[in-house]
Amino acid sequence: MSLIKGKTNIIGITGGIGAGKSTVLGYIKEHYNCLVIFSDDVANEIKKKGYPAYDELVSFLGEGILGDDGEIDRAKMAAAIFNNKNKLKTINNILHPAVNTFIINSIENERKENRYDFVFVEAALLIENGYKDIVDELWYVYASEAVRRERLKSSRGYSDDKITDILSKQLDDETFRKNCDFVIDNGKNFALTTGSIDKKLEGWKING
Known part of the structure; x- marks a missing residue:
């Protein structure tokens, strides 16, 4: 696929844990005319009053997960589903479709408004x-397993066993590469990372 000037290009950003997707998107947001949608932020947003997911979660887990303000309290919700795989599965079945709906609606809205050169969905x-059928391009943020392990240990304090467990549940490098249109190597010097992004988006940069 090719990106087109004069329209809002929708780009999906994916990659394994510890690859540095947020760091990459921080650079892009600073230097390009774009909207960045983080799925984790969306998941937090749709838990608020006024969204259908809020009502479904409270109905399923009970009002004990609410804080004094009537909003869902993250710690109370986590405690309510702790070590219960069936509850967690139900929660995911509520949240994942709601997150997808929110993101797809946001994409459609920005396509109509055409305010940005890009909408990045992480x-x-x-x-x-x-999402391969929804976005214009899929980008894969890559870093080697060794680099990702070191980042997760230093930034999040994860143990080797926890990291191994998380990695075992994620797609492998070959699958990411097969399904994505562009690979960003974010495992070495960050200047090389940003250089590859600028080369890909040559002519769009607004902040040098």
Whole structure:
């Protein structure tokens, strides 16, 4: 696929945990005319009053997950589903479709408004959730497993066992590369990372 000037290009950003998707998107947001949608932020937003997911979660888990302000309290919700795989599965079945609906509606709105050169959508499960058919291009942020392990240990304090467990549940490098249109190597010097982005988006940069 090719990106087109004069329209809002929709780009999905995916990659394994610890690859540095947020860092890459921080650079892009600073230097390009774009909207960035983080799936984790969307998941937090749709838990608020006024969204259908809020009502479904409260109905399923009970009002004990609410804080004094009537909003869902993250810690209380986490405690309510702790070590219960069936509850977690139900929660995911509520949240994942709601997140997808929110993101797809946001994409459609920005396509109509045409205010940005790009809308970037970040999520670990873009490939699994069929976003290849929704976005104009899928980009894969890559870093080697060794680099990702070191980042997760230093920034999040994860143990080797926890990291191994998380990695075992994510797509492998070959699958990411097969399904994505552009690969960003974010495992070495960040200047090389940004250089590859600028080369890809040559002519769009607004902040040098």
